[in-house]
Amino acid sequence: MASRKKTPELKDEALKYAHEAVQALVELMRNSGSDPVRVAAAKELLDRAHGKPKTESGVAPGESLQEMVRAAFERDDP
Numbered sequence: 001m002a003s004r005k006k007t008p009e010l011k012d013e014a015l016k017y018a019h020e021a022v023q024a025l026v027e028l029m030r031n032s033g034s035d036p037v038r039v040a041a042a043k044e045l046l047d048r049a050h051g052k053p054k055t056e057s058g059v060a061p062g063e064s065l066q067e068m069v070r071a072a073f074e075r076d077d078p
Contacts, residue, residue, distance in 0.1 A: 022048070026041075026045065
């Protein structure tokens with residue numbers, strides 16, 4: 001099995017594409033025709049900017065995000 005350890009060379013190579021990768025996430029968040037894709041891209045951007053949110057005991061990871069999305073859609077319903 002190949003080593004999963006990042007080499008300095010691999011990290012340097014990946015950093016060359018970091019800006020482009022962020023731009024791809026922004027593009028998906030803004031323009032995807034799929035709401036789940038838009039939410040996933042937004043979540044990835046927020047996780048990278050602010051870190052992943054801490055989960056409260058008794059709350060499954062992602063549940064709070066699901067509740068926020070559900071509430072946003074309920075506000076938009078006529």
